[in-house]
Amino acid sequence: MSKEQKRNIIIVLIALVLVIGGIFYVKKDSKNKIKGIETLLIDENDVDVNIEGEKVLENEENKEENNVMAETPKISQEKERFNLAMDNARKSFREREYDKSIGYYNEALNYDKLDVVYSGMYVTHGAQNEWEKALMALNKAIELNPSYTDYWAWKLALLDERTITPFQDLKSVYNEGLLKVDSKTKVNLVTYFAGIAERNNEKQEALALWEYAKEIFPQNSSIFQEEINRLKTE
Known part of the structure; x- marks a missing residue:
């Protein structure tokens, strides 16, 4: 075989390699393009899903807003009915x-369980001398609003005047109330119980209570001191 023939064969082989490589490249590139299109389609689908998700959230938010708007008239109606029932009770x-x-x-x-309802029941039962029921209503009022000083004073008065309650038990109620009442009106409970102590012939207890009143409410020290002086001279 001559050199010329060998060179032609080599050229043909190189050409074949280039052709085959080109075909492979085209196929591979086509696959990549198809894969890229599929990826693009998936991304677009994801966008659609997100949009649908946002629509669902918007629908849920709209439902919540509608529910709040629907509940508002209901709350308003219940408040009106509550006020009407209270007005009728007082009348x-x-x-x-x-x-x-x-x-x-x-x-x-039925519309609202507030302490003022039970305090009204306490007064009404008391007007009928139904002291056991009155005490139950008052205890419920205290449970709902333990910081209201008057409730504790009313309870002490009821137990002291309408029941046979030993002074030490009265003192236990007083001490419990002292821990729960509003600090601004705490002195009222102290001075009230000082009067109960005096009526129960607990003079030393009463003196100690008036001294304590001076300590927690010094603005009225002169008034409290007058009570102390009175007790000491009797």
Whole structure:
């Protein structure tokens, strides 16, 4: 074989390699393009899903807003019914229709369980000398609003005047209330119990209470000192 023939064969082989390589490259590039298109389609689908998700969230938010708007009139109606029941209860009490008054207070509890309802029931039961029921209502009022000083004073008065409660038990109620009442009106409970102590012939206890009143409310020290001087001279 001559050199010329060998060179031609080599050229043909190189050409074949280039052709085959080109075909392989085209196929590979086509696959990549197809894969790229698939990826693009998936991304677009993801966008669609996100958009749908946002629509769902918007729908849920709209539902919540609609629910709040729907509940607002309901709350308003219940408040109106509560106020009406309370007004009727007080009106019935003034007219001495005590059973009807209690009925209206119970109706008010269907709309809102507030301490003022139970304090009204306490007063109404007290007007009928139903002291056990009055005490139950008052305890409920205290449970709902333990910082209200008057409730504790009323309870002490009821136990002291309407029941046979030993002074030490009264003192236990006083001490419990002292820990819970509003600090601004705490002195009122102290001075009130000082009066109870005096009525129960607990003179030293009463003196200590008036001294304590001076300590926590020095603005009225002169008034409290007058009570101390009075007790010491009796």
